Amino acid sequence: MTFRDALRAGEDFDLEALDKASSPGFDGDKEDAEALMPDLAEQASDLQERLYAESKAGGTRKVLLVIQGMDTSGKGGIMRHVVGAMDPQGSEITSFKSPTKEELSHHYLWRIRKALPEPGIIGVFDRSHYEDVLIVRVRNLVPPEQWGARYDEINAFEQELVDDDTTVIKVMLAISNEEQKERLAERLERDDKHWKFNPGDVDERALWGDYMEAYQAAITKCSTAHAPWYVVPADRKWYARLAVMNLVIEHLTELDPQWPEADFDVEEQKKRLAAT
């Protein structure tokens, strides 16, 4: 079974029922997963370079990897260990923080559109337009009729991306409430982790149920055929990394990018070069 099949959120997906410590599509343990990573990184890098090469010969295909998840769910670790395993010239990470004044003065997709990947590139969103139906919904930052309209807008927006030769891979890193508590506690224990801690993170925990509802709604309403959601149990970091790496590889493998043919006469160029 592919990770895509194991993790794709279908119509009856139930976030609450998902075991956040499970490892769908994988039989092994932590050691097994970590032993696989270097070879997978190699595969992903090779495929990514082909996609990039294709674009240099006029190809228009690109990938957008969207990473969502609660605080401490391991988004940074995915950036470091999955995205970081590929050539940095072929990917581009955008971290979406609380919108700036300027961003707020525009449509919520404005800053998203500005960050879309160019041909040949794997664009990676650390948080995304989904915040506009997650924290915005939970914290009532806009009226319900406004965020309520966004699910359809987002589906239409993502259809646009797909029509523009973008492969959209949407990943939710799903951790349990207890695991978040442990990870926050670790940030408080360690001096070198204090900078990652924000007292507001504790306040947000009071809204955990609302967040889960908002995630469930985003997944149910926006797991479309053209841009499905993949929900990755993330209590075990090694599994989440393995799963996202494989999701990227499976999508790139389907794209099957090829080295472009030379648009010059190779033998002629060899002669010219030899004469220098």
Next chain:
Amino acid sequence: MTFRDALRAGEDFDLEALDKASSPGFDGDKEDAEALMPDLAEQASDLQERLYAESKAGGTRKVLLVIQGMDTSGKGGIMRHVVGAMDPQGSEITSFKSPTKEELSHHYLWRIRKALPEPGIIGVFDRSHYEDVLIVRVRNLVPPEQWGARYDEINAFEQELVDDDTTVIKVMLAISNEEQKERLAERLERDDKHWKFNPGDVDERALWGDYMEAYQAAITKCSTAHAPWYVVPADRKWYARLAVMNLVIEHLTELDPQWPEADFDVEEQKKRLAAT
């Protein structure tokens, strides 16, 4: 001896006399160098994360790593193996290609300024403002009095960066004419490398001497106390990667970024968290 001391271009630096296959500051061979890299990557990542953490607590320091070199000198390999060894969230690569129409309508430093790193970030330039005294000079793209004035402008610009808490590390990857010929030949031999070859690369070889003169001038005139040039012999890729990695580490070590102190009461937060 540090790599900084071994590679800094002083007043009497002579590019032509430099042995491009040498390995200043390092006694070992390829195997030794490659064995060192994982540990160095770890060190660089740790230092980089501290720099990033410092910026989250209001620090303004940042690093700009400028990579220059002739075609095939290994700029891409530095991006992949040195920059790529660090957390991708802490660095930002900008590749400067032939300027676009819009870029040409502005001062040559316009596009450079737009790409400068934010606090906590290691900005990496794959080519840079130095192209405006390299290819521009060699190919007479602007009159001599115009490019001739740029050396002083660049020195003043880099002084600005330093005054703005930027550590500027300028690296020239110096390959020999023969090594370039071999590397271009390899691109012609391998189907998976054809896309990297451009017949124009052969034409440029006729101007090799002019390029070396332009590099010599850029190094002589712009190896300032505030932003010296480091010239890295690059015929051996393993040495160039080792050297640039060490240059980055030595500069970050000097910055000595520290984990920020918590700006909240740790014990209080532990209690609040425990209550959730």
